[in-house]
Amino acid sequence: MENFLKDIKNGIITENPVFVMLLGMCPALGITTTAINGIGMGLATTFVLLGSNIVISLLRKVIPNEVRIPSFIVIIATFVTLVDMLMNAFFPGLHDALGVFIPLIVVNCLILQRAEAMASKNSLGRAVGDALGMGLGFTLAITSLAAFREILGNGTIFEFTILPNFIPLRVMTQSSGAFIALGLMLAFIKWVEITKKGGSRA
């Protein structure tokens, strides 16, 4: 249980996939125009992570080492297709907004990396904890990035207007805004770390 919680915390903070490990950058930049998209993409990725981590952990003694990568890819792709179909059925608006980035979850390096590094070597419990931690960490990261872009780019968050007299910086909703927003957020995180270290020294 202790391990389980540690794995979750590890995923959300210590090894946050986007902000620390710099994995899954394509969806992090590609779909973070609105906070809702961010949550949708984050949860979809979490679902795939959870499903593939569970199956891979259960099959870790069955799958021969030589065909491990193709096996992982098929398992991940299966869950991605599931998410694709279920989202299309139950959340059509979100499905259309995320577009080609849903099937592209399959090449999100985060998922294959967790399968390789974690699920294929550890028990079911730890694989689940890791998937939840990494998934939530990913969701949190891209949702905050998306919220940042939505506020600046549209003056809204979750489609509620919060800056009524604000002239939106449209560029933030475009692709160049994605790079700049992520760059600024990473710089901010670094700055916090630097000042923390500096503070403790003084």
Add this chain to the structure above:
Amino acid sequence: MITNILVIVASAAIINNFVFKQLLGICPFLGVSNKVETSLGMGAAVTFVMAMASAVTWAIQVYILEAFSLEYLQTIMFILVVATLVQLVEMFIKKSSPTLYKALGVFLPLITTNCAVLGVALLNVRSEYGLVESVFSGIGAAIGFTLALVLLAGIRESLEEYELPKAFDGLPIVLISAGIIALAFTGFQGFF
């Protein structure tokens, strides 16, 4: 036909540049763009794989998925094709041209998880391209990817000479530079 193909290539390479506009292939874009030379190597490997993947996935889409109404297996089939193709290309180059293998070899395994490759295959289907159009759209996308890589690598090489605020050192400034190039690329929008 030729104008059509030119439009497809120019659109995939510049106007809808995969990296700057469609935000695909970001991982290798940030990972390999340290030096102009390695960028060119990666670009060549990607061009090769993208053109081939476009052709093969087109055939699979038309003759297997659509023919048997199995469109829902598209993601699985395509990613397997890309992975297999990368493997085959690697083996082929290794045997036939050791020099080329030396130059491209290290990049090839990275390509499987390059979402630009799977991305171009999926977008070809969504754009309802034929075989020739698909191949050229793949080549155009790869040219755009290489262009992005080389542009950013050039900037990163000269950035090394400057002292930056600590918080911006490393990836943050790289991302912001990429953002500014992307902004410049929006100037091409609406060309066609």
Add this chain to the structure above:
Amino acid sequence: MPKAIRLVGVLTIICVVSALSLSYVFNEIAGPIIDEREKEAAVGMLRDLVPDADDFEIVTDDNDRIIYYEIIKGGRVAYVAIPIESSGFGGPVRLILVADMDGNIEAVSVLNHSETPGYGDRIETEPEFLEQYISKNLIESSFTMGTDITALAGATVTSDAANRAVQRGAEYFMLNFMEGMEDELLEREREEIFAILNEVRPDADEFGYEIEGGQHLYYTIMKEGNVVSYALVSEGRGLNGPVQLLTIVDEDGVIEEIAVVSIVDTPGYGDRVETEPEFLDQFKGMSLTDDRFEIDDTIDKIVGATITSMGAAESIRNAASKWIELFIEGSAAAKPSEEDDPDKIAILREYFSEEYTFENCPAGSGALYAAILDNEVRTYAIFSSKRGLQSDIEVLLFADLTGIIKNVVILSQNDTPSYGDRILEEDWFTDQYIGKSLNESVFNPGDDIDVLSGATVTSTAANDAVIASADTFKSCIQKGAGQ
């Protein structure tokens, strides 16, 4: 080796389980919901587009996929709504196209899209773009981007996608709903020609026409109940488009009058074919059967409008060949009806004298011919063919009115020399059939019919052909006799 089997085995099992579970989810859970939602969304939207409709009917294909909707008003299908799509900037742009049964566009509306906010989504937020399509006609209007349709500035890709989708919709409409309208289109065309005839031949009492294969063959000009002249529509290539003329001739093919149906050439130049009657008057009195119509030779061109003049001459030449095809060649021949296969008639002529005529059964099939003399059927000739060793064995069989075989002729065979071709040399093989009855006899090879030893395949094929002839005979003649 067992290792390799295990590797492949595990991978295969994973793939199979994956494919099976996905197909289950797709077919049993997600797929129906997706379809249902799309249907509801579409019907809701149709209600907005055609508020006074009584009912909506969804037309699906064998896989339950929506093909189009019928919008019912006053107890009949008043409009069809066709879902159309093409790919835009951010993914597919899906539209719905509503048109009445004449192809007049009632509405074009967006179903869904993923285009960039502020750019491509203006296809939805700026209704002026899609309103351009309203009251255009799917059959007659053209939809060229730039000339007929103005793109949204700054959203060219999206505009193009929408336009491509409409063009596809128009194609679909023509392919699937044209049949009922064919007559109406013909009628429209006819009215146009009759109006021209009325002008140039005010002396006529009445005009008639002949239709075949969905096209007007020719028009007739009647006076006191008799056909006095014929009129043919024909086309040549002008500078900017076709030069369409109406040529009026007497029953010998001598030109009485030429009128312009349509010319799309430059005003002041090409249209002088229409405005300067001297040019077309040159053709009067010339014969469609005997004269040549060549610019600078038999015809003087309009100076400054050479290409259009040449187009007009070409048009008349086309009229001439149409005339010859319709009235000269048709009457000179022994009048085989249109469906008859000329090759088969030619073969039959070798066996029957010129006085015979032939009637085909089933009509146009080229299978059974009744040879008729003095309005009475004298003999039946039946063609059939079956695959031999290397080629088809074609058999012609003659039978009397009761179905007794009079003769069997092998028309062609290219089977192996000295084996298969013995079927041509050894008469006893075909002679076996003479006297047997197409109605009653059985033709089992080996029992009833001796096969050529060493040419079994060839002779069996020939025998099969005879059996096929018997079937044709029974279905044609017995049915007729029973009635």
